Amino acid sequence: MAAELTVLTGAYDHDLTRLAEYRAVGGYRQLTRARKMKPPAVIEEISKASLRGRGGAGFPMGRKLGLVPPADKRQGPAYVVVNADESEPGAFKDREIIRRVPHRLLEGCLIAAHAIQAEAVFIYIRGEYLAEALVLEAAIDEARLAGLFGQVKVLLHRGAGAYICGEESALLESLEGNRGQPRPRPPFPPVAGLYMQPTLINNVQTVASVPAIIELGAERYAQLGVASAPGTVVYSLSGNVNRPGNYELPLGVTLRELVFEHGQGIADGRALKAIIPGGSSVPVFTPDQLDVQLDFDSVQAAGSYLGSAAVIVVDERACMVQLALRAEKFYVHESCGKCTPCREGTRWLVRLLEKIEAGDGTQADLDLVAEVCDRIEGKSLCALGDFAVWCVGSYLEKFRDEFQRHVDEGRCPYGGESSTEGVPAPSDQHTHTAMAQVPA
Amino acid sequence: MSSPELVNVVIDGRDVQVPKGTGMVETALAAGIEIPVFCYEPRLGSPIGACRMCLCEVDGMPKLQTACTMAAQDGLVLRTAQTSDKAAEGQDAVLEFILLNHPLDCPDCDKGGECPLQDLTFRWGPGNTRMRFPKRTFDKPIPISPLIGLDRERCILCYRCTRFSELVAEDGQLVAVNRGAQSVIATFEDEPYRAHFSGNVIEVCPVGALTSTTYRFRARPWEIQNVPTVCGLCPVGCNIWATTREGKLARILSRNHPEVDEGWLCDKGRFAYGHLRAEDRITAPLRRVRRRGFERVSWEEALDEAERGLRAAEGSVVVALSGGETVEQATALARLTQDGLGSRAAILPETSHPALDRFRAPLSAIRDADVCLVIGDDPVVERAPIVDLWLRQARRAGAEIITVHPAGSVPLEPGSAAWACAALTSADAPKELRPAVRSLKRAERVALVWSENDPTGGAYIAALAEKLGPKSSVYFLPRTPNGRGIAAAWGRADEPPADGEIGALIVSGDEVARDPGVRELAERARFVLAAVMFESEVTLWSHLVLPGTSYLERDGTTINLEGRPQRLRRAVTPPVDEELAFFAELAGRFGVEVDPWPGRLPDAHAPLPARTEADAPVKAPAARAPKRRRRGLEVVRYRGLFSGAAVARVPQLQFQRSLAEVELSAADALQRGIENGNLVRVSSNGTSRTLTARINRRLRAGVVRIENEHANGLEASVEVTHA
Amino acid sequence: MADARYDRIRKIAAKYPERRSAMMPALRLAQDAHGGWLPAEALREVADALDLAPAEVEAVATFYDMFNLEPVGRHLVEVCTNLSCALAGAKQVVDALEIELGIPPGETSNDGEVTFRLIECAGGCGYAPVVVVDHLYREPTRPEDVPGLVEELRGR
């Protein structure tokens, strides 16, 4: 029911990558309307709609806008930065938005820029998204030629392969031409962000939701989704389901509806074993949690996070120890190396999990995994450290007996038959450093 | 600046009052509580919160917070590991992580005994790690330069050294490469870390990862003695600790004087001490016998010989001073020559203008200036290195740095300094200077730095300061460490006789002994007395040679470029007694009383005397703008920091010497089809030298820049062609 | 040639409020100009154009996966083995490629034609397993698609 789309509206019956067609469906009218409004009024509208960030933290965009000092209360320029680094394992929604409705994203950018009287918009897109970068670049050129930017500069900036650059302060460092390592906060970006100037940084989807808010008005928008989190979200569904893909649905649909109606259930009628509700970084759910509603607060109440609304379905063939090991190898590869707990702790966890997976683990090793997770959580400079333990920690907690069997039986209970057997990872192959010799 | 409001903070139940915004680590110290830190070092820019050692519990915050990144706000309630279990658990965790891959090889680590990591591990740390896997290993230690070794196994990645390189020295040469657990400290392509201040990374390293190759395994901290003294190698006069062991000098460390050096040293000051033990050091008085030979003589015989030579001179005496002497040494020589022998003829390293004292200010005031004007063709960093760091700090703090020299932001002709000083305040300033004039007018605090190779420049810069008013402070960079003190001690100096025979010549120090002018005087002198440290051609044309001493072997007073009298302390004893004793006794033989004991200033950081009152307006001689040469390229020479008798005798420092390069403007290079790195022939009629071309995009066309020793024999105007 | 790159980099830099922001575009430019990787002189070029020390450029280049500090083949074949792709059988795709190319992941074929490596989540989880060939996604790629793919590369 198209009425309920607010981001991908019209994307499947028009080629909205083309300015003319986007305009034909009413594109950029909201920009015109917004530009007729006073900046505070725009902020007010977005706040009333209580649009929550889609990048992971679910922070209200209106509050962020409000933290940016207004034009007359600041010396230098202000910037809008769009986080299109989408690198959370399981997430591929921003990619869909950029490919299908690049102009809606740009319209959102320009409305946001008007709201804080920004001088420039920077869109930081992950380097791997080449095709998407080309689509967006073309859209930017079209819109610029059409004179839609006015005084605002819009620049597309490509990353170069680093998950951490999705973290907002690391993204800003990267955009400034440095190693993408997070900054301590405060100060937060709205106060001192890009080049230490006031900066609004939001996820692609968050920004692309803004035109709908101006169009529908805060009241009507707020009627979509749930009270605590209005609107729709593009859920990225992947893993062992029949119909994986992106589904834009109101916030608050249940996992069951997403997986079994839209995703049409588990392949080959296998049993569901585990389900990750918000990308690899969040604690895992078990089948008995299928009725949890997919909105920020409900998922959190159930002990996990909606994160980037990337739902990964795991069927009975997977070994959770192997899955934990593979997940942790991702974090050790992506840790930026700035802060001690994450840099050293993730490495330690990989070693321990390798040992357990190989069947050489002891009871002490099992306890140590849990202990090391505790010792990392909440002590790192950015949340990557937490992400690196939420996955492993929750697998261990919820599938303890499976871990236990690896220790007791001295082997993987699947005896090499699991779907996750021997999955290699980038951290296993030699990286471009000749220097660090990490003994096996 | 208005004093900031005070706020109340509670740390571990203790109330403290500090200025709003004070860092929480400092705030805790104010309450007598130590919060352990590794990456935190306020001199390295804003805190980065990387090591996580300083985790504390803060009321109203669910997560532990890093104290180092927090500033004091009213009502803040913080609990450190001493009163919060959560914080203690956090700290314990972090320390365990830090030690995971640390070799714990304290017994054979240079840092052992003075290592924060070692101390913290004893105080809080887990006795043994629970990591049972083999630790990360690297080749160790690898030299990152002939001066510095890097042990990557000991490195805890606190990023102090890289922040020094990036944010203090701004050389950008020492960096972290790779990501995550693969991260290591490195230089580009493992090339040597070749920069004026590299040695400071050894001191900022909180573990034994960066160590000095000149100090490795020399001493254990409990066998050593640290003598508080002052560096005597340039006019900054950085405060240092001279570490000695069994009467030998083992290393130089900084002794942070916040107004002078902020705890930084240049590599010359840190590493040149090796010259004390050079083989060619003169260790006993030498008397000329026959044309070329010398015999060692006793102190007494040397005195007799000197007395004989000076009496025979009958008042025709000239003294040449190097600029490294203490005030006391210079005074002794002045009394001897002026009162005892009746001559004022001298070659002085500087002439210090009295008006400079009306505009004096601590070097640290440069940081607070909003406009810094650096004027003169000598690169500041080569002449008074630390001043360069202060200027960089000022720029980072938002000051405008105006540099007036052929490669500066105002690229004037070489030798324009004196003229520019006047032009900068004249109503009809030339176009290229007008923006600077405006900035100077608008500025509320101005720092004026004179770096021209012209010892009489004091008048020009003082005159400029006078026109700008009290908002300006003047930093006149002498060419020698104690030039100001010596000029003051000698007073009015007469020119040496232009020609004819001279009765006696007294040469004080190796520096001036190499001066061609002095050499020329020596040839006219019946008697030459030289006090020098090392054998050189000087010893060949002297009749009596006294063993000279180093600043590390003397007691006394020295006056730095600010005009700050500082105390030199004898760290190690010289081979024989020092020059002061000799000249004092010699003076006695001519009926002049000279105190053989140097003045004793307190060891503590010396204060800067107040500004003096204006007596008469400054009169600066008229200066005209230099005329553009018609033909050829004009040579700007400067003296590289890593030169001189001491540096020449320290093998590990040789890689720091200025390269055999000629700096070319982009335009001149293009015109001659010369590219960066090409070998070129630099020639002026007759002589020519082959040097490497370095294209300097900021250098004014028509000018080339060459360091002294590579410009030898070249004239003021040269041509450059492909070699 | 190098001078032309200097000017191009300066032009890119001019689009940003601060020159250093052109670091990544500049490195990408230099990498393309030097056969897909960044030899020392490439890093020096970038440093020169951005008024930085070469080490500062190396520090950044070695931080990001897409900058190659070692020579690479004419073609780049990358396989995602993160959770979603793993669950969809990425391992089998890796094995197939290893057989067809005759090299393990992380290596370049002796003829210098193909560099084969593993990558983390490429953002194609819904179309897993994802293989990226010369920066363009092949979604999904199944083991049976591999021989054709390799043939196609060898052909080009």
Ligand SMILES: Cc1cc2nc3c(=O)[nH]c(=O)nc-3n(C[C@H](O)[C@H](O)[C@H](O)COP(=O)(O)O)c2cc1C
């Ligand atoms: C390790 C890490 C990775 C992240 N990756 C992304 C990302 O790929 N895309 C994104 O929009 N936000 C990401 N975030 C969240 C951002 O830091 C930030 O909260 C978000 O971009 C804010 O936008 P929003 O308020 O619109 O969600 C990441 C956070 C962390 C700690």
Ligand code: SF4
């Ligand atoms: S948590 Fe990991 S990624 Fe985040 S700052 Fe620390 S090391 Fe870097």
Ligand code: FES
């Ligand atoms: S000292 Fe605070 S994080 Fe390192």
